[in-house]
Amino acid sequence: MSSAVLTTPSVSPAPLARQRRRIDWGTPLIYVVALAIVGITVVPVAYIWVSGFRTTAQLNDNPSAWPSPWILTNYASVLSSPTFWTEVANSTITAIGTTVGVVFLGVLAAFVIARYEFRGRDALYSLFTAGLLFPLTVAVLPLYLMLRDLNLLGTLAGVIIPQIAFALPVTIIILVPFLRAIPGELEDAASIDGTSRFGFFWRIVLPLSGPGLVTVGVLAFVGSWNAFLLPLLTLGDPNNYTLPLGVQFFSTQYSQDTAMVLAFTSLAMLPAIIFFTIAQRQIVGGLTGAVKG
Template sequence: MTTAVLRAPGAAEPPVESRDRPAGRRFDWGQPFVYLIALVVIGITIVPILYVILGGFRSTGQLANRPNALPDPWIFENYTSVLQTPSFWTQVGNSTLAALVTTLGVVTLGVMAAFVIARYEFRGRGALYTLFTVGLLFPLSVAVLPLYLLLQNLGLLGSLAGVIAPQIAFALPVTIVILVPFLRAIPAELEDAASIDGASRIGFFVRILLPLSGPGLMTVGVLAFVGSWNGYLLPLLVLNDPAAFTLPLGVQAFSTQYSQDTAKVLAFTSLAMLPALIFFTLAERRIVGGLTGAVKG
């Protein structure tokens, strides 16, 4: 004998429990492992940075006696001494100028080149894009000797211009590889509608395409800024005047001058990396969004 179950018309069907698993949510044993790996990676990344920053608040004697301890007492003299050094602010200015000009050049030239590759059909377009992609395989260290001779012939050795120009050139491949998918993903109907409304190609590029490519532009801009700020090999190759040193070279010179004062060297290193660290952290979401958009495109 069966019993009929009456339901109101339009009522939703009750959930059917799977016969293969009990009611309730099954515990996923893979999640704790993923979190453990993430915590290990975060620890490997953050712990050295915290050690450098906290080490600047200690004395060299404290670092020698108890390397892994917290500052006790906290010593602020190391940081104040570095901030009162005129050469530190000169190097901050040089690094800021080089990073800003490099970022502007990379974004401007990169988006113009990516616009042509992504939106126009011409002979050799695929080969040109492949050429920029292959450029990712050649690091700066491979081109040290020819680059040095080229800058010497151009008279750019010893100046920030000799640092900025190669930085822009070596940052263009990754910039174009990231931006081309963004620009290709923009519907052609928008360009047709803008053309019907009387907008020129340049007008479409400036008024419509650039705003829609904001996440990608932010991504390549942040990467170019941080890469320039942290650049060491190129300034070491080009700059020979201490007045033109950027912060990575300043850290080297300072550590050589105060090799016996480890705590002060850690304080200088902390202050040197802090702007790029803060800038990168604040722009992290835009970087991830930009790279995601590039992958989707």
């Protein structure tokens, strides 16, 4: 059916005209669709931000009115509370610790897998890639007991170390092809110039694998920043809470004071939105790359 259409010899101006006509009716529709999606996406978030400028009494009176006047006390009291900043700091420390740890350990292991010939190399690689099949959820109860025995419960290290372990498979899977793509001649040249293999790694491999390192680093950071299950089980003391735990705790603690909860939630959103919007390309590329293998 369509082959008949396809084989019809067409005069060149015709499709151009058709194209122009299609865009004429199509484009406004597309903008309407795009606008609707933007609306559905943004309005809930914007509502939470804007309503943080109202009082709880006003919110109870009419949940969806514009602030009048704009009240800054909710935001001010969240921003001046040590709780919020402690949680930001905890999330930051945990995310940076996880990222640094997994990039450091991951790149060294990936280097060995990518550029050393030895028996058991394939087994080592398979062992790491098999880790993709073990989600944290499955291991979290024994992990909780292990951390208890190691006296790591209630510490950020107790979150960081398992997160490093669970991020290693993806990291290594993404990095191995990167490191393998570095030409062998470079390694030979480095060797001829008297560089040790570690020197080759440090001076040539690391700089050349920059984009890969950024990708795995961003993925580890995102995972850690948004993590909930492991911190929920390991961090018992509110002083050690990361932001997701903190927001949940705050919203139950102040469940009567909706306006404060809104302000707290709004502010808790900000770091992720700012940072991850900048890193969008790495996140999308990394996730698809990780599955493609």
